[in-house]
Amino acid sequence: MSHKLYDITIIGGGPIGMFAGFYAGMRNAKVQIIESLSELGGQVNTLYPEKTILDVAGFAGLKGSGLINNLQTQLDTMPEVEQRVGTKVTNVIRKDDHFEIETDQATYETKAVILATGNGSFKPRELRADNVDAVAEKFITYSVRDLKKFANQDVIVAGGGDSAVDMALMLEPVANHVSLLHRRNEFRGLENMVDKLKASSVEILTPYLIKQLDEIDGRLQVTAKKLKTDDESTFMADKLVVNYGFISNNKDLESWQIQPALNHHLVEVNSEMETSEPGVFSIGDQATYPGKDTLIVTGFGEAPVAINEIMKRLYPDRRMPIHSTALHK
């Protein structure tokens, strides 16, 4: 066991855990971030690094990878914040006046815990269709990590949610032709993005359900059923981007020794972002309260609330600065 006693251990190094680490560094907390993946950045880095994010305050639009690079640069200005990647937390145990954090690498001690574990581990919801396994490796992708790979290609994006709409629009200027195939006539994207979609050259294929996939002369043939009819159509493509959402597993927490109250697998918090377990806080997608929106900006706002509350309790004599200029050493 490491004998260092941390003030704060942040579990989860997604965008919210990264910003929380930086902010805790500004408060001179002894802090570590523990992230199970090999890189920080959470969903943004893993699932949509090429997507342009439009709703982060202060940026008229920046790529997911750009946001994570900026957060990393900001975090690195606090070299005393320890960043542990490739380390999965397997248990959090309450001791008399601190917590033990068990990981698959080592055990750490900390006075307070911030859960920033998002939706836990996540994976894309897979496409089910005849012959999918035979064509998957060559033609199907579940995320767009490198736009250049779609240059001059005919791409079908399957899905009808926010990120399917965003992906189709993101691919439009790069690809030769983009179609968006969805089983309903309506799309669930933000109104503004749906308007952009309608004004774009993206071909809308609705209401279709993919039935079968075949490789024909080195290209992908997508056979789809037109819903509420007996008609089937075939569409040819070089790539099929499936965007059916994600299946997340945040049940790990339920086997830990600490047992914060949950609401649909999310952690309930009060207005200080504290869970029902005293000393254990939660921020970002993992945390829930009435009116919560799972947005990056929401989580960014929650991080200082949790950290300032922890620091007030740990160091009641320290003056509470408000602005970053006053916080920086």
Ligand SMILES: Cc1cc2nc3c(=O)[nH]c(=O)nc-3n(C[C@H](O)[C@H](O)[C@H](O)COP(=O)(O)OP(=O)(O)OC[C@H]3O[C@@H](n4cnc5c(N)ncnc54)[C@H](O)[C@@H]3O)c2cc1C
């Ligand atoms: C396709 C898509 C598009 C999106 N677009 C937008 C958008 O345009 N604007 C917006 O505001 N939001 C968007 N979101 C939502 C946004 O990505 C999330 O709100 C944000 O990622 C939440 O950040 P987080 O740090 O709370 O959680 P996450 O990003 O989920 O990060 C949590 C991290 O915790 C780690 N972790 C989990 N369990 C453990 C453990 N036991 N030990 C160690 N580490 C652990 C995970 O590996 C992960 O890296 C989008 C989401 C998706 C899927």
